[in-house]
Amino acid sequence: MKNLSKLLLVSILGGALTLGSYKIFFEEEIPAGLPPVSNTAAEAIPANYSGNIYGTNADFTEAAENTVNGVVHVKNVAVFKGPRTMRDLIYGNHSGGKALQGAGSGVIISPDGYIVTNNHVIKEANEVEVTLNNNKTYKAEIIGTDETSDIALLKIDAEGLDYIPFGDSDNVKLGEWVLAVGNPFNLKSTVTAGIISATARDLNTYDATPQSFIQTDAAINPGNSGGALVNINGELVGINTAITSQTGSYVGYAFAVPSNNTRKIVEDIMEYGDVQKGILGIKGGSVNQRAIEELNLQTSQGVLVAEVTSGSGAEKAGLQEGDIIKKIDDINITKFSDLTGYIYTKRPDDEVEVTFLRKGNERQAIVKLSKFETYVISPIKIEVANATDEDLQALNVEHGVKIHRTLSPKLPASELVGTIITAIDNKRVSNVGDVERIFRSKNPSEEIIISIVDKNGQKQRMVWR
Known part of the structure; x- marks a missing residue:
């Protein structure tokens, strides 16, 4: 078990660790500049397709060709004035200059130049440079960031760009083929293939807030941070963010912020200037064996409510300590990261239907989410x-x-x-x-x-x- 714990040492792509997650409940109105969610059910292969596209004859060429131009190389540049080193001082180089602090990837999400990347890629940057797949370079403006989720929104002054449409990350299935597109080790426009290994994966070892990631075995390495995880239809289902490794390089475990979470953060930044967080108003944890034995529970999955916050939507809706949450809207809740991964996509005053067990009896309640500042x-x-x-x-x-x-x-x-x-x-x-x-x-x-x-x-x- 100790060896396993050592193996699961989280190493962030590009040398930083800032984990978090959100996803979105879409309404009809879409903010300007952000294309709608891709809905290709009529002509595309669905995620649960049972044919051989997910077998050994899978062909990724179309998805790769459609997405490689939508991924960019992001450079974190430090600008300095005057001599930077003793050598500069001795030889009279007082003009200053620029130095590369770090690099990663980014995903173009609209034709007018909005780009999503990881916050740790551009953190503390004086300037951000973005290079497209056609080698054109632009200075990027940082529109907004969310350190908790490790997502940042950039903007370049360009039009008619190739972009990657958002897919629905709620619909990804275990075993589904995905591609990781990015710039590992400064190798531009690299595409690797893998499958969805897990969903709603929580990597939190020291944080009080559970996280919710898509796990994949597509090869992801330093430099892939902020790049795209796409499905076989070329739709964005995640932003590649972290790997688990003893060395800092790929060993088979990689993690992405779900695309629904990312889209919600982007829309909040564009509309409100920051991320709007809605909460149920409970404290609790995943049902485990100890809880099953001590409380004589009749279920082995769900979220056990340990406390209901006074004045919260959960209290007003009648939730109580000891209730076991099994479902929110149409999302099955088997562990706490399922719950947070969905609720964090909502905004204050949104309403959700909570299905829960109380003394073995199933009940439903409509909970109005309160604001979490x-x-x-x-x-x-x-x-x-x-x-x-x-x-x-x-x-x-x-x-x-x-x-x-x-x-x-x-x-x-x-x-x-x-x-x-x-x-x-x-x-x-x-x-x-x-x-x-x-x-x-x-x-x-x-x-x-x-x-x-x-x-x-x-x-x-x-x-x-």
């Missing part, structure tokens, strides 16, 4: 959320925000998650907006002083320099 304090790698009245009462404090999750494996998540931050730089905070305002006006070089109340009710001050 968070803020990432990037310098110290934590994410905070608004604290509920119950959170504050439990620690006997009158105000503060809750540490929702940690973003670094070096931080003790078990100790920090759930604690209350009452002040930052000696300024009282009561909600996420207070935290955001403090850091918006703060000099990045200044030290950060955090006043917290830990899970034992003890007050502490922490200083980051």
Whole structure:
């Protein structure tokens, strides 16, 4: 088991790890500039087709030809002024210049130049350069990013581009053929083939928020980050994001953010400027053997509700501690990442039908999702959320925000998650907006002083320099 744990060491393509996922529930209105979801059922082969296209005679040439021009090479460029090295100083090179910080891939999603990539590919870039398959290079504007999901939206000034249409990642099947298209090791326009190995895969080892990825055995390596995972019809079903490896290179396990999740993030960034997060308002976990034995459960799959948040849509709809969620809308829920992978695609005030078991009896309830506000304090790698009245009462404090999750494996998540931050730089905070305002006006070089109340009710001050 220890060897297996070592094997499953997550190594991000391109040298960074930022995992997350969302997907989308489409409505009729589509934001300008973003093509509709591909609906090729009339002329294309469906995912559950039983013929030999998924057998040894599978032909990927059409899908490859239709997608290779829709994938670009993304370069993270640092711009500097004056001498950069001792050699520059000695030889009088004071003009400055550019340096490549990293590179990856991106997917053109509209003919007018919108491109999706991974956030870690363009993080901390002074400039972003995009090179098309025809060798034309453009400077790209960063429209928006979501660090949690590791998705970024870029825009180049171009028209009439080849693009890859979105497919429906909810419909991908285990064993279905897929292609990974990207630029591994700076090898432009590389296509590899594999199958869908798993769906709703959670890679979280230190994060309080379960993730939901498509797993594939298509060969993916550093440089594939932000590239396309497409089905046999040439439709985008995922954004290649991570691999599991002892060496940092492909060993058979690769992971992609589902395309529905990606599309929802893109639409939110384009319409709202940030990602809109809707939540049920429960805490819980996947049904496991211990829960089955201790609670005498009659099912081995689903999400066991451990707590219902006061004032949430779940509470108003009548969900209770001990309920077992089995289905949301038409999505079967077998584990917690199934639930988060679907709910995170929704927006506040969306309604979902929850099918659950209570004392063995199946019930349904319509839950209106509430808004989940968070803020990432990037310098110290934590994410905070608004604290509920119950959170504050439990620690006997009158105000503060809750540490929702940690973003670094070096931080003790078990100790920090759930604690209350009452002040930052000696300024009282009561909600996420207070935290955001403090850091918006703060000099990045200044030290950060955090006043917290830990899970034992003890007050502490922490200083980051």
